[in-house]
Amino acid sequence: MTADASSPSGIQAATRSSPIASRTRSADAAQQIARSRALLPNGVSGRSALSPDQTFMAARGAGARIYDSDGANLVDYHAGAGALILGHCAPSVVAAVQAQVALGSVFFGSTAPATLSLAERLVAASPCAEKVAFATAGSEATAYALRIARAATGRKLFLKFDGAYHGNQDLTQAKAASNDGLGMPETGGVPSETARLALVAPYNDIDAVRTLAHRHAQELATIIVEPVQKHIFPRPGFLEGLRQIARDIGALLIFDEVVTGFRLAYGGAQSYFGVTPDLACYGKIIGGGYPLGAVAGPSALIDLVSGTRRNEPGYVLFNGTHHGMPVAAAAGLATLEQVGKTGFHDALNAWTANLRRELQKIADRHATAVRIDGDASMWAVTTLPHPPTCNADLAREDNALLGAIDRGLVAGGCYVLPGNRRLATSAHGDSELENTLCAFDSACRGLR
Numbered sequence: 001m002t003a004d005a006s007s008p009s010g011i012q013a014a015t016r017s018s019p020i021a022s023r024t025r026s027a028d029a030a031q032q033i034a035r036s037r038a039l040l041p042n043g044v045s046g047r048s049a050l051s052p053d054q055t056f057m058a059a060r061g062a063g064a065r066i067y068d069s070d071g072a073n074l075v076d077y078h079a080g081a082g083a084l085i086l087g088h089c090a091p092s093v094v095a096a097v098q099a100q101v102a103l104g105s106v107f108f109g110s111t112a113p114a115t116l117s118l119a120e121r122l123v124a125a126s127p128c129a130e131k132v133a134f135a136t137a138g139s140e141a142t143a144y145a146l147r148i149a150r151a152a153t154g155r156k157l158f159l160k161f162d163g164a165y166h167g168n169q170d171l172t173q174a175k176a177a178s179n180d181g182l183g184m185p186e187t188g189g190v191p192s193e194t195a196r197l198a199l200v201a202p203y204n205d206i207d208a209v210r211t212l213a214h215r216h217a218q219e220l221a222t223i224i225v226e227p228v229q230k231h232i233f234p235r236p237g238f239l240e241g242l243r244q245i246a247r248d249i250g251a252l253l254i255f256d257e258v259v260t261g262f263r264l265a266y267g268g269a270q271s272y273f274g275v276t277p278d279l280a281c282y283g284k285i286i287g288g289g290y291p292l293g294a295v296a297g298p299s300a301l302i303d304l305v306s307g308t309r310r311n312e313p314g315y316v317l318f319n320g321t322h323h324g325m326p327v328a329a330a331a332g333l334a335t336l337e338q339v340g341k342t343g344f345h346d347a348l349n350a351w352t353a354n355l356r357r358e359l360q361k362i363a364d365r366h367a368t369a370v371r372i373d374g375d376a377s378m379w380a381v382t383t384l385p386h387p388p389t390c391n392a393d394l395a396r397e398d399n400a401l402l403g404a405i406d407r408g409l410v411a412g413g414c415y416v417l418p419g420n421r422r423l424a425t426s427a428h429g430d431s432e433l434e435n436t437l438c439a440f441d442s443a444c445r446g447l448r
């Protein structure tokens with residue numbers, strides 16, 4: 001690509017986002033925003049949102065873009081919090097969902113063919129898996145995996161990493177406390193007794209994990225880890241070290257693959273890093289944009305949830321109206337069919353690597369003091385001089401600078417939420433690249 005002053009590549013994009021800073025909203029769109037602010041906390045249905053003056057009411061999504069009711073669009077780097085690796089409304093996913101909707105959506109106590117086929121795909125893809133138990137979301141999957149680990153070991157503590165997010169359940173809302181390593185509540189509504197069931201260690205610090213794990217060896221049921229925590233990649237040997245420590249003290253190792261599953265590679269973080277946990281938790285991509293979660297592992301562990309064992313010691317309750325929901329399973333199956341094709345990840349990762357390179361060139365040209373980090377289909381802008389290794393590094397970011405860049409990116413037509421890693425999908429192409437580079441170019445220029 002050759003650069004010029006107004007367009008980083010000099011190519012005119014086929015589809016351009018409408019810079020939302022410079023357009024006037026219709027009365028309808030403005031009214032929708034006002035209604036959402038009146039009815040929903042922070043005006044949205046999740047915890048992340050654009051700043052109030054950049055609010056975007058997504059009326060529909062198509063490919064790599066989301067559109068508001070005025071037809072303005074943004075290049076989506078949130079990708080449904082990671083659920084949409086094919087982008088919005090991939091035709092094969094829409095067709096699979098429509099077909100399943102016509103066949104039925106809940107068969108409690110039975111299994112739909114779509115759910116069964118998805119189970120087969122999951123077990124074939126997940127190195128640790130012989131069996132799989134379906135839930136409704138990633139949060140449930142991690143909660144159930146922790147329950148299975150505690151039942152299987154007869155121990156009550158678990159070890160998590162500072163800053164890790166494993167979903168919305170009480171048990172994992174623990175952050176690092178003082179030097180005893182026991183957690184303290186990370187949110188209101190969680191009792192300190194609950195948070196103290198967690199040992200909290202710094203990510204990537206294998207010595208700290210070893211010390212803490214051995215100090216509580218008799219009580220520690222499991223270590224749970226996001227193999228890539230937010231956009232922090234594991235140091236060489238870190239995941240292998242966790243595997244060994246868990247084995248040494250008779251605890252289980254759980255990989256929370258809710259984001260990394262099928263994104264880093266078809267076999268997820270397990271195959272990307274070559275480390276096999278005892279249990280793996282899935283969500284997001286396996287539901288193809290619809291609510292689904294799963295815990296995969298050896299039969300001896302997964303069978304603990306079998307209803308036939310409900311009167312036996314060690315039985316683990318694992319039950320929900322929408323567990324393994326066939327519509328989500330059909331969407332997930334259609335998604336994994338695409339994701340499993342030869343070259344899928346090579347193409348997606350190459351597109352993202354090129355984006356990272358081009359963004360870095362722009363930052364350098366403007367002497368903007370940021371680096372573009374990431375790997376596979378993830379990217380992030382960082383003000384740190386080196387890739388972050390733990391949550392404490394993220395706390396040292398220059399959030400004012402990152403916030404200004406994000407505002408510029410949104411104004412230029414990119415959907416990037418504050419503090420979140422950015423994710424690409426297979427629907428991101430030339431026009432999205434062009435759009436993003438233009439937006440980043442003007443964001444950097446605006447900092448001068």
Ligand SMILES: Cc1ncc(COP(=O)(O)O)c(C=O)c1O
Binds near residue numbers: 256258
């Ligand atoms: C690593 C990780 N685990 C678990 C979850 C929870 O998944 P869900 O939002 O589907 O409940 C998330 C959600 O973002 C996540 O990022």
